[in-house]
Amino acid sequence: MRLAFILLAVAASSVLAACGPTEPVRVGFLAGLSGRIADLGEAARNGVLLAIEQRNRAGGIHGRPIELVIRDDKETAESAARGAAELAASGVAAIVGPITSSMAEAALPVINEAEVVMVSPTVTAMQLVGQDDYLFRINATTRDYARMYADFHYHRTGLRRVAIAMDVRNRAFTQSWLDEFLPAFNALGGEVTVVVPFESSVNVAFADVTEGLLKARPDGLLFIAGTVDVARLAQQARRLSPALPLIAVEWAASDKLHELGGAAVEGLHVVESYDRTDSSPRYAAFLAAYRERFGLEPGYTSVNAYDAATVILDSLARRGAGQSLKEALLALGPFEGLQQTISFDRFGDTSRKGYFMTMREGRLVPAQ
Amino acid sequence: MIRPSEWRLRTALVVLLALSTAATLVTLVIVGGGLFLWQLPQLQRESMSQAQREAQQLAARMELLLGNLQHRLQQTGATVARLPGDPDEGLLDLLTAEENEAFEAAYVADPSGVVVLASVSSQSGANRAELLGTDLSANRLYRLALEHNSPVWSGKFLSALSGNVTVGAAVPAGGRVLIGELPLDHLLNTLRLATKDPRLLIWVIDSRGELVAETGFGPKLGPTNVLGLDMVQAALRGGPLPHIVTIRNSEFHPAVARSGLVDWHFLVLLPAGLNNPDIRSTAALVVAALLSSLLIGTLLAPFVAGWIARPLRAFTDRARQVAAGMPSGDWPRGRVSELNALAVDLETMAKHLQERRDQFSAIFNASPLPMAVAEAAGDSVLIDVNEAWIRQFRRNREETVGRSLPQLLWVNQSDFPDAARTALHDHGRSEVLLHDAEQRLLLCAISARHVVIGGETFAIWVIEDISARKRAEELIKANNELLEGVTRLQREFLVEADPRQAFDRILNHLLETTSSEYGFIGEILQQPDGQPYLKTHAITNIAWNDETRSFYEENAPAGLEFRNLNTLFGAAMTTCKPVVANDPAHDPRRGGLPLGHPPLRAFLGVPLLHGEELIGMVGLANRPAGYDEELVRTLSPILATCSSLVLAYTLERERKDSEEALRRSEARLAEAQRVAQLGSWELDLVKDQVVWSEEGYRLLDIGPGDAPPTQEHLMGRVRAEDKEALRESIAHAIRSNTPLEHEFRIVRSDGSVRWVHSRGRASYDATGRPIRFVGTTQDITARKEAELALSESRERLDSILGSLDDVVWSSTPDGSQVLYMNPAAERIYGRPVADFLARKNLLQETVHPEDAAALAAAREDLSRTGELALEHRIVRPDGTVRWLRERAHLVTDAAGQPLRLDGISTDITDRKRAYERIQSALAEKEVLLKEIYHRVKNNLQVVSSLLNLQSRRLTDGETKRLLDESANRVKSMALVHEQLYRTENLSSIGLREYLRQLANNLISVNRPLSMRVTLRLDVEDLYMGIESAIPFGLVVNELVSNAYRHGYPAEGDVGEIVVRVTALPDERVCLEVRDDGRGLPADFAPGKGESLGIELVMTLAKQLGGELTWDAAYRGARFALTFKPEPLPAGRLVA
Structure with missing residues (x-):
């Protein structure tokens, strides 16, 4: 009698399952969406969202729709670890994110434990490079960027004495950047006159930070910080020393930079990990779709995140039976990104070209 | 037994009731299902209109609330516009005041976009002063407000001031713009308050499709952009919404309302299908009604059936009891009249049956003859036996009935005699041996009769025990x-x-x-x-x-x-x-x-x-x-x-x-006694007579034929001074019933004295009176003489050991128990020797606590080598400390097993004190030497500094250089002294560290040249005495200075100077200084130039007894000095 009940229940559930909608493929997204770098997080989210919506319109992955599950890491290590754990628990095939290296460090043990691949569009810190783990990176490294900056500004801008403000809240990135920049700049003959650390929050006295920088009488200021903090620092720098050259690291290269910084960021130098002047049909189509969908301009995190999502979705669609996503990512490359070809080495690292840009009349234009 | 075609009454009744229940159920399913299906669309329509109502109410409530905030902002904006110049910040503070719990920040930007006035809530913690001057000209909200010259609401909005994600509202204020920022949390809380129905899922969507807030029941999407959803696009376009949408696998009825004020859409999602509580509760009601009717029917059917069938079951049980011969009592009654009438008849019938049975039973059991009733056919299984039978065979009725007679009463069934078998089956009589329950054999007379009752034949047997009579x-x-x-x-x-x-x-x-x-x-x-x-x-x-x-x-x-x-x-x-x-x-x-x-x-x-x-x-x-x-x-x-x-x-x-064997054994005993010189005796205490064995007589020198000796007679043989003690020993042994053990001397008839040893024990009669004393006496003269000789030898040894100053001792192998110690121990340890013998481990306890570890280590060695040697301190009872030198060795038996530890301890306290005095004198000298080196170094440094000071005032380059060179030379000597007082032995310095410091000095004085020309050291780890170190340091100083000075004259020259020191096999040292500069002049010869430096090097090389060579062919300058340093003093000054 009991057996009959069980058989009936099994038969009923299988009939129901057959009638129900196709189970979607879940992809996670982990980034700061509420804190001081929410601009970068939102732009990255839009990039991923666009990639997924386009793929869904094209029939999903083997007929299954893709569903984006979003977690806000609030730029704190606990939220990042918790968000990664929640995503892993909800059965995502992979995670796009996070944006900052500190958050990547916090989430890394969780995804390694859960064996869920995480493709970060942006992180660059050296301690995350060359590790055989579940983190894949779309961006270049702090070493690449710091050397580009040192070389460019020593030879092209002609800077010799640079004062640096550094946000220690994302120390994993900023310290790595600084550690790479110092020897590179010194080797060329430049000198870093002072490094002023601050912890990004609403109540930082940016005037004090900027005064600390200027006291060392530099011939240029370098900000290793996010967009909002760079905008705030620029406001103070322009007030205290209007003509001093300002440089921000690639982290701050958000499309919101002008909106947040206004006239203060005019003339600011920054490197972007994509070419915004690109007129190739592929990029033009992306640009049009993005504007249409969100009514906004994409930023570097949008482009990188779109690439990250593309890499994951391609691998999910093309991987062989029994092949894990990690194996597929390592085996199926190189992948065609929006502008650059992405090919992972055995540690899931890749290289990326950077573009020197200068803020001119509210727009980032190629540096002269 | 139920045949397959039969049913139990109860089963039949259950089936009947189950059928009726099933019919009810089917009716209920049809009616309930129909009702449910008819109701469903109506419920859905209601849900949708309810969702629409909720959306509109929510939009209206939120608009009212946000409208209020906008109104406050506008009023403040108007005031700002009216006031000339820059108004007071207090005006804005009213907006961000904590009790208002609304605006997190409020600020005014002038027509060029620069913030001229700002206020932040105390919670936000932002620095108001820093916000002033911020350029908002590129800010979207600011530009919209300026452009439209009317209030504008942002959607989700990243604050340029605080960096937080907020919602902003901007109002024009006379050419300027006033912006207020609302935290998202505030909006969410307001939304929760405004939502009355907890079943709803509510989304607030801004004009870009950003999910500004979400709350309520159901899946949460997080901070995303939902413009990709068809439903949202339709809502934003103002088109019709689908009836049902699926979000994360759940179905909802959507409804939307727009707030024109903020250009936001309020999307209300009401769960559809079974997720909808109304539909779910209606469905649950129908299912519950079905299940409960099923349950009640199922529970009632067996209960009612059982109730009706109960009396019949009782009749069956009762009839079974009557058949088994048990009293039947009253038969059960029920509520069915036919069954009750049946019960009355059955009751009467059972009573009659019982009476008849009782009569027969009484007669059967009263018979004095043992009787049994059995089946006539087959194995003659017993059916009943009477009381007399039970008594005779000592078996009770239960174990008897149902078994055959041979099985029960015959040891071996197959042997059962044919005569008896015939007697049992026919009308005959036979005598047979049977056994009862206790296996006793009974001679029994069997007589049998067959009777026919009700068509069946039974055998009735009378079996009578006649064995007693026959026997x-x-x-x-x-x-x-x-x-x-x-x-x-x-x-x-x-x-x-x-x-x-x-x-x-x-x-x-x-x-x-x-x-x-x-x-x-x-x-x-x-x-x-x-x-x-x-x-x-x-x-x-x-x-x-x-x-x-x-x-x-x-x-x-x-x-x-x-x-x-x-x-x-x-x-x-x-x-x-x-x-x-x-x-x-x-x-x-x-x-x-x-x-x-x-x-x-x-x-x-x-x-x-x-x-x-x-x-x-x-x-x-x-x-x-x-x-x-x-x-x-x-x-x-x-x-x-x-x-x-x-x-x-x-x-x-x-x-x-x-008897013969005993006689022979006694003869053998006498022979044994003779060989052992041991006589046995028996003293009759009552008659005072002693009987001795043959050997006993010989021992006492009495003829065996003499009269039996008395006790007193024998005492005459004992030497006079031993008599009293012997008497006392015997008396004591008798008194206390203990064995006698006594050694004494006897005098034989030829006057010779013999030592004998007697053993014995008294025996007593029943009243406790001693009657006999039996024992042996043995000649032990030879052993006694050996003992005396040993004792003399020991006294001599004691006298020698007593005169020694050192302690001689012997202990158990582990040292815990002292076995011997000579009297010197009292003087050295300050304790009586007896203490050491009496107390275990006392010897170890005297050891000074700081030396305990050394002693333990020495003991480890002892167990390995068998020898112990160490010096340690002891603490005497009066607290004074003495130094001892301890030497001991382990004595082992032939098999190598340790027997004891023998040692000698010497008091070395005086020697130790003398040694310590020497040590402290040496330490004082060491301090003095360090101080001298320190002062010499200081003085040399003062000289070097004076020269430097002098040099700085000079303008003449050559003079200045000469002074600097001198200063460097002095500095190199000061460094030697500095190294010396830093080293432990104050007599030699480590070349590697010395040259490192010297090099640092040279690099520092040769800046900026040393930035281009690096100085590399390649020095082996060598030590050198002061006599050699000073000239050696000066040589290095000169050669390196020369390399710097002459090697790289041009501005852009770069290169490397190498100082290399290597040890050569015959205790010589090789110094090599080379550079990759311009090299030596072709005519280079020492003494020829004007340089004091190279002359100095030559002199110093001579002083060192070494040889200076140079390599003219080398592409730079290359000098080598090989010399033999003064030998180092042996060991340290202080041990």
């Missing part, structure tokens, strides 16, 4: 005759001097009683190989010729022996069972007869047993009627007597053998 009759007769004969035989054995005559009489009696012709009685003995054989005590003379006659006469009195066991009597001996052979000629056990032997027509051999042991045998022959078992039984009293006699005869012989 009594037979026994009385036989026993009388036998007992008479037995009594006579025993009497004869007791009075006969020669037991053989008694055996002859018994044999005669047996021959007579059994009418046998001849026979024998014999004892069974064992041959050495364990085989039994027969030796006769009585045998009939059957000699048949002269030869056998003379053999009989010669041997019969001592007994004839028969050893062949393959005979009839042999069979009796080997089996221990009587042998009856009434046809010996054909008996397989026969052994044959010698020629002329009288004929053997019948034979009886009976073994005689004592317990299970075969002790003898009786043989009888030629009884005319032959022999049988019965005869053996009849003869058993005489045979038993015969057994007793054989046993008695055997015991008597063994007693005689024992």
Whole structure:
């Protein structure tokens, strides 16, 4: 009698399952969406969202729709670890994110434990490079960027004495950047006159930070910080020393930079990990779709995140039976990104070209 | 038993009730399902209109709320516009005041976009002063407000001031713009308050499709952009929404309302289908009604059926009881009248049956004869037995009924006698041996009758025990005759001097009683190989010729022996069972007869047993009627007597053998005593007589023939001074019932004195009076003399050890127990020697606590090497400390097992004190030396600094250089002294560290040149004394300075100077200084140039006893100095 009940229940559930909608493929997204770098997080989210919506319109992955599950890491290590754990628990095939290296460090043990691949569009810190783990990176490294900056500004801008403000809240990135920049700049003959650390929050006295920088009488200021903090620092720098050259690291290269910084960021130098002047049909189509969908301009995190999502979705669609996503990512490359070809080495690292840009009349234009 | 075509009444009733329930259920399903399906669309319509209502109400409430905030902002904006110049910040503070809980920040930007006025809530913690001057010209909200000149709301909005994600509202303020920022949390809280229905999922979407807020029941999407959803696009376009949307696998009815004020859409999602609580509760109600009716029907059916069938079940049980003969009592009644009438009739019938049965039973059981009723056919299974039967066979009725008679009463069923079987089945009578429950055999008379009752045949048996009667009759007769004969035989054995005559009489009696012709009685003995054989005590003379006659006469009195066991009597001996052979000629056990032997027509051999042991045998022959078992039984009293006699005869012989053995043993003892010079004695305390063994007499020098000595007589032999002690020892041993142990001297008749040792113990009678004292005395003169010699030798050794200053000791191998210690220990340890012998571990406890570890380590060595040597301190009881040197070695036995530890401890306190005084004098000198080196270094540094100071004032380049060079030379010497006072032994310095410091100095004075020309050191780890170090340092200083000065004259020259120091095999050292600069001039020769430097190097090289070489062919300058440094002082100054 009991057996009959069980058989009936099994038969009923299988009939129901057959009638129900196709189970979607879940992809996670982990980034700061509420804190001081929410601009970068939102732009990255839009990039991923666009990639997924386009793929869904094209029939999903083997007929299954893709569903984006979003977690806000609030730029704190606990939220990042918790968000990664929640995503892993909800059965995502992979995670796009996070944006900052500190958050990547916090989430890394969780995804390694859960064996869920995480493709970060942006992180660059050296301690995350060359590790055989579940983190894949779309961006270049702090070493690449710091050397580009040192070389460019020593030879092209002609800077010799640079004062640096550094946000220690994302120390994993900023310290790595600084550690790479110092020897590179010194080797060329430049000198870093002072490094002023601050912890990004609403109540930082940016005037004090900027005064600390200027006291060392530099011939240029370098900000290793996010967009909002760079905008705030620029406001103070322009007030205290209007003509001093300002440089921000690639982290701050958000499309919101002008909106947040206004006239203060005019003339600011920054490197972007994509070419915004690109007129190739592929990029033009992306640009049009993005504007249409969100009514906004994409930023570097949008482009990188779109690439990250593309890499994951391609691998999910093309991987062989029994092949894990990690194996597929390592085996199926190189992948065609929006502008650059992405090919992972055995540690899931890749290289990326950077573009020197200068803020001119509210727009980032190629540096002269 | 239920046949397949039958149903139980209860089952039939259950089926009936179940069918009716099922019919009800089907009706309910049809009616309930129909109702539900008819209701469903109506419920859905209601849900959708409810969602629409909710959306509109929510939009209205939120608009009201946000409108209020906008109104406040506008009022403030108007005030700002009216006031000339920059208004007061207090105006804005009203907006961000905490009690308003609304705006997190408010600020005014002037027409160029620069923030001129700002206020932040105290919670946000932002720095108001820093916000001023921020450029908002690119800010979207600011530009929109300026452009439209009307209030504008942002969607989700990243604050340029705080960096937080907020919602912003901007109002124009007379050419300027006032912006207020609302935290998202505030909006979410307001939304939660405004939402009354907890079942709803609510989204607030801004114009870009950003999910500004989400709350309520259902899946959460997080901070995303939902413009990709068709439903949202339709809502934003103002088009119709789908009836049902699926979000994260859940279905919802969507409804939307737009707030024109903020250009936001409020999307309300009400769960659809079974997710909708209304539909779910209606469905649940229908299912619950179905299930409960099913449940009630199922529960009631068996209950009602059981209730109706209950009386019938009781009738069946009761009828079974009546059939089994149990009292029936009242029959049950129920609520069914027919069943109750049936119960009354059955009750009457059962009562009649019971009465009839009781009557028969009473008669049966009252019979005095044991009776049983059984089935006539087959195995005759017992059906009933009466009380008399039960008493006779001691079995109760339960274990009897149902079994057959042979099974119950016969030991072996297959042997059940046919006669008895016939008697049981026919009308006959028979006598049979049966056994009762306790396995006693009963001789029973069986008589049987068959009766036919109700068509069946039963056997009725009367079985009566007659065994007691029979036995009594037979026994009385036989026993009388036998007992008479037995009594006579025993009497004869007791009075006969020669037991053989008694055996002859018994044999005669047996021959007579059994009418046998001849026979024998014999004892069974064992041959050495364990085989039994027969030796006769009585045998009939059957000699048949002269030869056998003379053999009989010669041997019969001592007994004839028969050893062949393959005979009839042999069979009796080997089996221990009587042998009856009434046809010996054909008996397989026969052994044959010698020629002329009288004929053997019948034979009886009976073994005689004592317990299970075969002790003898009786043989009888030629009884005319032959022999049988019965005869053996009849003869058993005489045979038993015969057994007793054989046993008695055997015991008597063994007693005689024992006496002989005892006599021989005593002789051996006397011999042993003589060899051991040990005499034994027995003192009769009552008669005061002493009996000595033979050796005892010899010991005391008394002839064995002398009169038995008394105690006092013997005391005369004891030496006068030992007498009293001996008496006291004996008296004490007797008094306290303890053994006597005493050594004393005796004087023999020839005047010689012997040491003897006596041992003994008193014995007492029942009243406790001492009666006898038994013991031994041994001559121990030889041992005593050896002991005395040993004692003398020990005294001599003690005297020597007592005069020693060192402590000589001996202990157990682990050192815990001192075995010996000489008197010097008292002086050194300050404790009596007895303390060390009495207290375990005391020797270790005296050791100074700081030396305990060293002692433990020395003990480790001891266990490994067998030797111990160390110096340590001890603490004496008065607290003073002394130094001891300890040497000991382990003494082992032949097998290498440790026996003891022997050692000697010397007091070395005075020597140690002298050594410590020397140590402290050395330490003082060391401090002094350090101070001198320090001061020399300081003075040299002052000189060097003075030269530097002087040099700085000079303008003449050459003079300045000369002064600097001098300063460097002094500095190099100061460094040697600095190194010296930093080293431990104050006499040599490490070259590697010294040259590193020297190099640092050279690099520092040669800046900026040293930035381009690096100085590399490659120095082995060598040490050098002060005598060599100073000139060596000066040489390095000169050569490196020269390299810097002459090697790289041009501005852009770069290169490397290398200083290399290597040790050569013959204790020489090689210094090499080379550079990759311009090289030496072609005509280079020392002394030729004006440089003091190279001259100085030559002089110093000479001073060092070394040789300076240079390599003119080298592409730079290259100098090498090989020299032998002063030998280092041996070891450190301070040990």
